[in-house]
Amino acid sequence: GAGVSQSPSNKVTEKGKDVELRCDPISGHTALYWYRQSLGQGLEFLIYFQGNSAPDKSGLPSDRFSAERTGGSVSTLTIQRTQQEDSAVYLCASSRRTSGGGETQYFGPGTRLLVL
Amino acid sequence: AQSVAQPEDQVNVAEGNPLTVKCTYSVSGNPYLFWYVQYPNRGLQFLLKYITGDNLVKGSYGFEAEFNKSQTSFHLKKPSALVSDSALYFCAVRDMNYGQNFVFGPGTRLSVLP
Numbered sequence: 001g002a003g004v005s006q007s008p009s010n011k012v013t014e015k016g017k018d019v020e021l022r023c024d025p026i027s028g029h030t031a032l033y034w035y036r037q038s039l040g041q042g043l044e045f046l047i048y049f050q051g052n053s054a055p056d057k058s059g060l061p062s063d064r065f066s067a068e069r070t071g072g073s074v075s076t077l078t079i080q081r082t083q084q085e086d087s088a089v090y091l092c093a094s095s096r097r098t099s100g101g102g103e104t105q106y107f108g109p110g111t112r113l114l115v116l
Numbered sequence: 117a118q119s120v121a122q123p124e125d126q127v128n129v130a131e132g133n134p135l136t137v138k139c140t141y142s143v144s145g146n147p148y149l150f151w152y153v154q155y156p157n158r159g160l161q162f163l164l165k166y167i168t169g170d171n172l173v174k175g176s177y178g179f180e181a182e183f184n185k186s187q188t189s190f191h192l193k194k195p196s197a198l199v200s201d202s203a204l205y206f207c208a209v210r211d212m213n214y215g216q217n218f219v220f221g222p223g224t225r226l227s228v229l230p
Contacts, residue, residue, distance in 0.1 A: 004159070033218070042206065042222040043160075056217065091159055102148045102167035102210075105218065107159035 002026065004108035006092050012114045013082055021077040021111045025094030032075050033093045033105060034067055043091065049075065051097070082115045089113070118143045118211040120221035128227045129197050137192040137224045139181075139207030149190040150208040150218070151181055160206060166190060177201070197228045 005024045013019050025032050034046040045059040049069045060066070064082075069075040079086055089112050093105040119142045129135045141147055148167055152160040164175025171183040181192045190207060207221040 035220075043220040045217055045219070048217060059217075093160075102165065104150070104162050104165060106162065107152075109157075109159045 004092055004094050004106055006090075006108035006111050008111060009109065010112045010114075012116065014116055015084060016081055018078065018080045019082055019113065021079075021090050021092075021113070023075045023077070023092030023094075023108060025073065025075070025092070026106055027073075028096070029094035029106075030072065030097050031095045031103070031105075032069060033095075034075070034077050035091045035093065036061075036088045037091055037110070038088045046077070046090075079113075082113075084115050087113055087115045118147075118209055118219045120207050120209050120219050122205075122207055122221040122224045124224050125222075126225045126227065128229060131199050131228050131230050132196050135194050135197040135201070135226065135228070137205050137207075137226060139190045139192065139221060141188050141190065141207070141209040143209060143211035145211050148210040149181075149183060150210075151175065151179070151190075151192050152206045152208065152220075154204040154206065154223075156203075163192070163205075197226075199228045199230050202226055202228045 007022045030051045032049045035043040037043050047067045048056040064080045067077045089110040091110045093107045095103040095105045121140045150165045151163040154160045163179050164173050166173050166183045174180045179194050183190050204223045204225050206223050208218045210218050
């Protein structure tokens with residue numbers, strides 16, 4: 001079946017502009033995660049959605065970052081007034097319900113963001 | 117709080133030799149442990165996980181990992197490395213008693229030399 005998809009695959013923007021990154025999770029997956037991966041670095045957790053519950057926003061680095069998930073499916077990560085340090089690969093992952101804790105996350109290919 | 121360490125930034129191994137990529141973790145409760153692999157310009161692919169039961173877990177592409185509670189380790193192993201195994205490997209942990217977040221290690225770059 002179809003995996004997690006993300007768009008765009010690459011985004012170049014100018015400092016100060018807003019950007020929107022999109023994630024389409026695997027159908028039926030109720031949990032959705034956003035991560036940031038800077039060049040040569042590990043994954044930094046940003047935000048987590050589970051069903052209709054309030055999202056866990058504890059990883060968002062500043063109030064310029066926000067995310068929403070419409071209808072429990074597609075998610076959009078928005079970065080306002082982008083800065084050069086926002087340049088990174090933004091990865092989305094989805095999984096089945098996480099009440100048990102051991103569910104596997106499936107990752108999309110990522111969006112490579114470059115802020116000039 | 118939970119944390120993951122991958123003490124080696126880079127591991128080099130000759131093709132055909134066994135490989136080990138190390139991972140240690142710290143959690144307050146019982147851990148769920150995962151290994152992912154990332155090939156160039158690709159997202160992360162799931163390799164294997166430990167939830168409960170047998171300490172030796174077998175996963176994709178001939179990889180396996182052993183959960184060692186006393187040493188808080190979950191090292192990734194493969195008996196015979198292939199050049200195509202060259203990639204970036206991430207260990208991740210989720211504490212059963214601590215929220216829903218995964219914590220990923222910094223990654224280890226594996227190079228298999230022909």
